[in-house]
Structure formats: structure tokens, C-alpha cells
Amino acid sequence: MTASATSHIDIAAPLLQVQGLSKSYGGVRAVRDISLAISSGTVFAVIGPNGAGKSTLLNLLSGLHQPDDGTIRFAGVELVGMPPHLRARHGLARTFQKIRLFKQLSVLENVLVGYHTRHAIPPWQYLLHGAAFQQERRRCREQAIDLLEFVGLSHRASIAAGALSYGEQRLLEIARALATAPRLLMVDEPAAGLNTTEVAALLLRITNLRARGITVVMVEHNMNLVMTVADRILVMDYGQFLFEGTPSEVQCHPKVISAYLGADVP
Numbered sequence: 001m002t003a004s005a006t007s008h009i010d011i012a013a014p015l016l017q018v019q020g021l022s023k024s025y026g027g028v029r030a031v032r033d034i035s036l037a038i039s040s041g042t043v044f045a046v047i048g049p050n051g052a053g054k055s056t057l058l059n060l061l062s063g064l065h066q067p068d069d070g071t072i073r074f075a076g077v078e079l080v081g082m083p084p085h086l087r088a089r090h091g092l093a094r095t096f097q098k099i100r101l102f103k104q105l106s107v108l109e110n111v112l113v114g115y116h117t118r119h120a121i122p123p124w125q126y127l128l129h130g131a132a133f134q135q136e137r138r139r140c141r142e143q144a145i146d147l148l149e150f151v152g153l154s155h156r157a158s159i160a161a162g163a164l165s166y167g168e169q170r171l172l173e174i175a176r177a178l179a180t181a182p183r184l185l186m187v188d189e190p191a192a193g194l195n196t197t198e199v200a201a202l203l204l205r206i207t208n209l210r211a212r213g214i215t216v217v218m219v220e221h222n223m224n225l226v227m228t229v230a231d232r233i234l235v236m237d238y239g240q241f242l243f244e245g246t247p248s249e250v251q252c253h254p255k256v257i258s259a260y261l262g263a264d265v266p
């Protein structure tokens with residue numbers, strides 16, 4: 001193959017392609033030889049029992065941890081070895097299972113912090129009143145308020161993030177992640193702490209993001225949400241690939257039923 005042929009990006013290629021990804025912590029093989037391909041503009045869910053390696057997979061994709069083995073290609077760029085902030089500049093954003101907000105800052109300020117990956121200006125400058133940043137600040141504030149509107153938190157903009165309910169804090173994490181204008185958004189248990197009405201609203205938001213062309217990778221235990229919104233689902237168990245398919249394929253697959261219900265499957 002020629003050099004020009006190898007540098008050509010196939011528009012039909014998956015947005016994210018993972019090959020042979022593995023990560024151990026001491027003796028625990030958290031992720032073992034996972035391969036997957038995610039098409040642009042789809043919702044890809046990752047499910048599996050507690051400790052299956054779902055969050056570790058997101059940690060490897062976002063660059064929080066580096067894999068022991070394997071490759072991660074995003075829009076034609078190899079991500080392994082690249083630090084998280086550079087991955088964010090390439091269009092990856094995430095939320096965390098264990099919430100990571102600036103609890104003392106206001107809800108709005110937390111979203112504004114998300115903008116720093118898009119600009120050369122350090123995040124703390126957005127919080128100052130320097131004249132040089134006034135116009136930029138105004139534009140960012142408007143966009144941040146739009147994002148808060150999107151997650152249903154605009155009426156809470158000025159209160160401290162730490163005063164939000166657990167479910168609201170998870171929504172704020174989504175708004176902050178979206179402030180980086182991602183092509184691919186990874187969410188780790190976005191429905192945790194949400195009531196039924198809030199889960200229904202979350203479902204609409206995820207559908208809306210997909211309609212805008214944002215690819216979503218969602219780790220989630222809420223099966224109603226997963227089965228309704230996901231285009232494809234990866235099932236992991238003990239760090240390993242168990243099955244991948246559409247919601248209806250996953251629901252009736254014997255190995256999946258066995259992993260979840262502990263049923264004996266011949």
C-alpha cells in the first residue's frame with residue numbers, strides 16, 4: 001500500500017475503532033482484549049455486571065489511564081499515549097461515574113470551565129473580569145446557559161454545584177462535557193440518581209445529541225434506558241467481550257441472560 005493510500009481517511013470508517021485493548025491493575029484484569037467499532041452519530045451502550053470493566057474501558061478511551069496493550073483509533077488518529085486534554089481537543093468528552101465537579105463554584109461556572117479545552121485561555125481566566133476577556137466571556141456565558149437549558153438546569157445557574165441533588169450534578173457533568181463541543185461524548189452511568197421522569201428527559205436529550213451528529217458512548221445499568229436509546233450494545237463480563245449487537249439481539253442472547261440472571265445456559 002502506498003503512503004498516500006494509508007493516509008487516506010475512509011469516510012465510511014467507524015469514528016472510533018478499538019483493537020485488543022487490555023488493562024490490568026495488579027492481579028485484576030479489568031479489561032481483557034476488547035475490540036469494538038463505533039459508527040459516527042450512533043449511541044453505543046456498554047453494559048455488564050458490577051466490576052465488568054465498563055468504567056475502565058472509558059478510562060482507557062478518555063486517556064485517564066493508558067492500556068497495557070491495544071490500539072484506539074479516533075477519526076483516523078491513534079489515541080494511545082495521548083494525554084486526556086489532547087484527546088479532548090480531538091473531540092472526546094466524558095462524564096465520570098464518581099462525580100467530579102467544582103462543588104464550591106456555581107453551576108454556570110462549572111460549565112464555563114468546560115470551555116477551556118476549546119480555547120487557548122486558561123480556565124481560571126474565564127472566572128475573572130479582565131476586559132480582554134469580556135466579549136469572549138459573554139459569548140461563553142450565553143452558550144453555557146444554553147447548555148444548562150439543554151440539561152434542564154438553567155434555573156439553578158447561580159447556586160453552588162455542591163448544592164445540587166446527586167441527579168442534577170450528573171446532568172451538570174453532561175453540560176460541562178458538552179461545553180468542549182465533543183464529537184464523541186462518553187457518559188458513565190448518567191441515569192444514576194435520576195427518577196423515572198428525569199430518566200425519560202435524559203433519554204430525549206441523548207436522542208437529541210445523536211440527531212445533532214454527536215456520537216454517544218454510554219455505560220449504564222438502567223436497562224430501560226439502554227434498550228430504548230442504544231443503537232448497539234457491548235456486553236462485558238469479567239473484563240471480557242461477551243456479546244455485541246442491537247438491543248433486541250442482546251436481550252435474547254443466552255450468554256447475556258446468563259451473565260445477568262445467573263441462569264444455566266447450555
Ligand SMILES: Nc1ncnc2c1ncn2[C@@H]1O[C@H](COP(=O)(O)OP(=O)(O)OP(=O)(O)O)[C@@H](O)[C@H]1O
Nearest residue numbers: 025028030048049050051052053054055056057097
Ligand atoms: N484504578 C484501579 N485500581 C485498581 N483496580 C481497579 C482500578 N480501576 C478498576 N479496577 C478494578 O477493575 C475491575 C473493573 O472495574 P470497573 O470500575 O471498570 O468496573 P465497572 O464495570 O465500571 O463496574 P461498576 O458497574 O460497578 O461501575 C474491578 O475489579 C475494579 O476493582
Ligand SMILES: [Mg+2]
Nearest residue numbers: 054055056097
Ligand atoms: Mg463503573
